[in-house]
Amino acid sequence: MASDDHTADTTVSLEDDSELARVVEENDAELAELLRLLLTAEDLAGDLTPELREAVHENREPLAELRVAFEREETLTLLRKVGDETDTLVELLDVLAVSKDLTDDLVPELLVAVRENRETVERLRGSLEDEATLILLERLGDNADTLAELLDLLDATHDLATELVPELQAVARDNRDVIREFRMAVAGFTDVHGERDVDMYQLGRNAGNMVATVETLGDPKVTAALDATVEGFAREDPEPVGVLGLVRALFDADVRRALGRLVAAARALGRADLGED
DSSP states (O other), X not given: OHHHHHHHHHHHHHHHHHHHHHXXXXXXXXXHHHHHHHHHHHHHHHHHHHHHHHHHHHTHHHHHHHHHHHHSHHHHHHHHHHHHTHHHHHHHHHHHHHHHHHHHHHHHHHHHHHHHTHHHHHHHHHHHTSXXXXXXXXXXXXXXXXXXXXXXXXXXXXXXXXXXXXXXXXXXXXXXXXXXHHXXXXXXXXXXXXXXXXXXXXXXXXXXXXXXXXHHHTSHHHHXXXXXXXXXXXXXXXXXXXXXXXXXXXXXXXXXXXXXXXXXXXXXXXXXXXXXX
């Protein structure tokens, strides 16, 4: 029984060997090429192995530092951020590519523009290198804060003017007749000034004196006195007064007080400088 099993195994082995031989014979060309490549790879490995060992030996410390750098948390965090922002990075690369193409298109045009405007650029350079220009730039730098405040003020003024212009236009439209009359009054004043050669300083002093006089006339005492005088003149059919009536009136306190005020006014009028020679 054992002999039959051995015979069967031998038969199967012979069949496998014949099949293997047949497959090797059918692919002998590919097998030969593969063996040639293996020999070439072995020779190449034999040549490169000493170089690789020497390179690894010489760069052991940089490789160790690189390994440490890659194993650092900051590097891992950076790589993680790059991975998270992959889409943005791709868009930036696309933008850079477009910018490069745009630059390639513009550079020749810029070179032509510079070549054609070389004289103008040289004059501009001379102007910028002038001492006065440098002083101006230094002053602008020293007063940068003030300049910024003025720009803010101009911006606010522009906004205010933008808001007020419609209102001013409406006011001017509603008061067109008044403005026209005021212009006529100014024109008349100008004509009189030209004809009479008015001293504006003296006119201002006279106007100030008139204001002072009006202020004095507005005093309650003066107003009360004027009211009383007007009331006395406004009475209808006053009683006639003869010589004896005048004498008796002199004994009246109110009459004596009124006469005292008249005398004081006459004295003040006499002392006033009215410009008479």
